[in-house]
């Protein structure tokens with residue numbers, strides 16, 4: 001992995017486009033990693049992270065969430081949802097390298113990352129905003145995508161307008177100021193036969 005991350009002859013591109021989202025600053029870097037770097041990282045993360053099948057409690061039933069997850073961060077960065085508190089696993093070398101690159105691109109610090117593994121088209125994430133109080137009032141979240149390109153949906157909380165951006169292999173999406181306050185976001189299921197996708201959202205927890 002380190003070979004491909006640091007000695008890939010084809011340079012990655014730091015150019016970005018601003019998505020046409022009223023009330024939010026969202027930047028998309030389509031070739032933030034080279035294809036070789038992204039492929040090597042995807043394999044490395046699939047085979048080395050301590051993936052968990054977490055559950056949610058809905059309507060009195062315990063249900064598996066439709067994807068695998070792994071939570072990493074500095075000591076004390078607890079992750080909570082649905083009444084659960086998860087202590088962070090340690091940073092791996094690959095996650096540390098990516099964290100540094102995200103910090104360089106955005107100019108923002110990150111002390112934790114949620115890894116999601118969408119195994120196929122049946123895996124998904126329902127519309128939500130990352131607006132937990134520990135993220136602060138207006139967080140910047142850096143989202144790295146590896147593997148199968150999936151449509152990422154933004155839905156404006158008031159106008160209900162939807163905008164979709166396909167998140168490609170090796171891309172970075174920076175959800176900046178206004179995004180969590182004004183939009184929900186998520187990944188729909190697909191009936192198509194899709195291969196594996198990994199997404200990493202780097203966050204700063206207070």
Ligand SMILES: O=C(O)CCC(=O)C(=O)O
Nearest residue numbers: 114116130152187199201
């Ligand atoms: O998989 C994605 O692109 C989004 C993940 C996400 O929204 C999250 O982890 O909060």
Ligand SMILES: [Fe+2]
Nearest residue numbers: 128129130185
């Ligand atoms: Fe999210």
